[in-house]
Amino acid sequence: MESSTKYEAVQNAEECTGQIVMETDQEESILLAWWKEILAIVVAIGTMIGLIKLLLFYNNKELPKWKGNLTLNFVASLLVVLQRGMLMIVIVEVISNSKWSWYRRRRPLKDLITIDDAGKGPVSAIQLMFRLPSNLLAILAAAVAILSFGMGPLTQQAVQAVPCSLVSKGARASIPVAQNVDHMSFRYGAHSYTLKPASVAKMFSGLTSPDGTDWKLDADCPTGQCTFKATYNITHSTMGICNSCIDVTSKVENKHNEYNLTTVSLPGSTRNITSGSDAIGVTNEYNQSWTRGMETHFDRVAPSAFSGLTIMSFTLNGCIPNGTDHLPSWYGSICQPGLENNPYYTMNVVASSCVIYPCVKNFYGTVSNGKFQETLISTVPAQEFKPEDPFGKITIINSPCVSDNQTLDNTVDISTLPNNAPNTFQIDILGRNVSVPVNCLYQMSGVDALAFGEFFNEYFDNSCSFYDRADIDSILCTRNNWYMNTLYNGGFASHASISAAVNRITDAATNMFRLSGLNWERTAPANVSGDVLRETVCAKLQIQWLLFPITLLSLSAMLLAATLVLEFPQNGRVGAVPVWKSSMLPLLYHGLGKLDDEPRDNFPRTLKELEKRAEEVEVRLGMGETHWGLIKEGLIIEGRTPQEQTKARKTEEGHVNEG
Incomplete structure (x- = not known):
């Protein structure tokens, strides 16, 4: 760009003074004058955006392992240092430039040093805030300079190292399940089947x-x-054995015999127990129609059952000791509701009816701290069991199930699928053959179901007698009924304890299925795969700690914008202060002129002496008698208060205006 500066020799008619006058008509662009600071603020903003993106990328992820042992915190610190450096470029220039704007009016010369030093350190910045409280722009910039020292530590707080679990690549977890169950029993006679010893032992x-x-x-x-993918909160499903038990104590009938003993029984049951001689009795009854209407779920699954159990037991559950006894006993306890027509014994009676049936069990499972935990979410019972047809297959359609990334949650959904689709099996639904995805099908042998029924018929049709009437939990169980001690529960049997015991039997049977069962094609054991987690250290972003540096960045940008706005009206005006910022050249070319009565210096003054002299002089930027620059307006008279000095200054300005 060519300069438009012109030099003209000014001559007097009488004599040539030799004075050179420089004129300019060039208007400097404000944006060009501040391009370095604008670039710095852009870099600072870009650095902050990069820092946030970096931290968000690694949020809840394993801390990176970079070459040279560089850490995420170290890289974040480098970015913060770069950001603060860019901010200080802006802040220092904003503060420095404010001193020239400050002297558009008459000010103490000492203010020049106060403002100029503010960008050099926190102490000088604090001094500026107290000495020049009316210079708002400089004060805000000084505050940013002081607060910027906290950017590093606070940004460090934004990145927390926390223990976490991440998926281990190349490793897989598995849970055994059974989709097709067969060969759990063997034949020992015509239509006679028994479970294998391993299954009996497990149950x-x-x-x-x-x-x-x-x-x-x-x-x-x-x-x-380890974790496993869940659909409808279900991670895995398996063919299994289920049970449903209901409390039928309200159906108990009792009779008083000629020996003053009470006999209790249930309608439709062949088993009864008598106080004083019997303790507990269990009957295996396939037909439990007498329980119909007592509980909806029980009625729904009863047709699927291959065995039914009725358990009655005398119990001290609900009894409290009478007198000085610590525990309730068969004599002299207070029982609620108590057994009627029983003059010699104090006791209650409990009765439960249970059905055992094939089903699909849906679980939610996980492995935590080396312990496998699974929760039963739902069950799907089989259709009606037909013992007269043991050679058929018991097939159950699970709901919900997932096939080809499609979730099917009822038989209506399944019945709408196209026929003869790949990986399907033909099955009757609502009177029509439907191609059901094999992922939704579970099956067990009818022969095995019959063997389970024989097992319960053989072992769960007995009673136990009192062995020592003075001992609460002493009962005599012989031969095949030794297990009934568990159902008796030490004389404190309840419907809850009986249900829990029967549930453990069916859980053990289900686990046997899962250990020996196969996939639908019977080609391999069935299992569900999951993710193996490994313990490591992850980055946790605490975004609130970044609000502080973001605020300082925003404030710095606003201060720069405010400076540009304030400078723009002055740009190009005759006699206006140009954009000088922190340059020393204005002081060299437009420095303080000499007054005629001011003593001449024959040697350089110390900085302390210069500061002392500056405290006694008031100046402004403007056109003097001989040059444009810092013009002395007067001396500060020693002994005057700041208020008196201000009043005298205004009086002098008034006299000048009148003249």
Whole structure:
């Protein structure tokens, strides 16, 4: 750009003074004058955006392992240092430039040093805030300079290192399930089948050892932390054995015999127990129609059952000791509601009716701290069991199920699927053959179901007698009924304890299915795969700690914008102060002129002496008698208060205006 500056020799008619006058008509662009600061604020904003994106990218992820042992916190610190450096470029220039605007009016010369030093350190910035409270722009910029020291520590707080679990690539977890169950029994006669000894042992272990581990199963999880994909809160499904028990104590009938003993029984049941001689009795009854109408779910699943159990027991549950006894006993206790027509014994009676049936069990499972935990979410019962046709298959359509990324949650959804589709099996639904995805089908052999029925018929049709009437939990169970001690529950049997015991039997049977069952095609064991988690350290973003540097960045941008707005009206005006910022050249070219009565310096003054002299002089930027620059307006008279000095200054300005 060519300069439009012109130099003209000014001559007097009488003599040539030799004075050179410089004129300019060039108007400097405000944006060009501040381009470095604008670029700095843009870089600072870009740095902040990059920092936020970096932290968001690694949020809840494993801390990166970079070359040279660089850490995420170190990189974040570097970005903050860069951002603060860019902000200080802006802040220092805003403060420095404000001193020239400050001297558009008459000000103490000392203010020049106060403003100029403010960008050099926090102490000088604080001094500026107290000495020049009316210079708002400089004060705000000084405040940003002081607060910027907190950007680093607060940004460090934004990145927290927390323990976390992440998926381990290349490793898989699995839970055993059974989709097709067969060969759980063997034939020993015409239409006679019995369960294999391993199955019998598992079920009795479940009944008698609630805390045992031999009847339970575990998931395959190498690290002890594994998760499995869930649909409708269901992670895995399996063919199994279910039960439903209802409290039928209200149906108990009691009779008083000639020996003053009470006999209790249930309608439709062949088993009864008598106080004083019997303790507990169990009857295996396939037909339990006498319970119909007592509980809706029980009525719904009863037709699917291959066995039914009725359990009655005398119990001290609901009894409290009378007198000085610590525990209730068969004599002299207070029982609610108590057994009627029973003059010799104080006791209650409990009765439960249970049905055992094939079903699909839907679970939610996880492995945490090396422990496999699964929760039963829902069950789907089989259709009506027909013992007269043991060679058929018991097939159950699970609901909900997932096939080809499509969730089917009822038989209506399944019945709408196209026929003969791949990976389907023909089954009757609502009177028509439907191609059902094999993922939704579970099956067991009718022969195995018959063998389960034989098992309950053989072992669960007995009673136990009192062995020592003075001992609460002493009962005599012989031969095949030894297990009934568990149902008796030490003389405190309840419907809840009976239901829990029967539930352990069916859980143990289901676990046997899962350990020996196969997939639908019977080609391999069935299982559900999951993710193996590994313990590591992750980055956790605490975004609230970034609000502080974001606020300082925003304030710096606004201060720069305010400076540009204030400078724009002055741009190009005759006699206006140009954009000088922190340059020293204006002081060299437009420095303080000499007054005629001011003593001449024959040697350089110390900084302290210069500061002392500056405190006694008031100046402004403007056109003097000989040059444009810092013009002395007067001396500050020692002893005057600041208020008196201001009043004298205004008086002098008034006299000048009148002249």
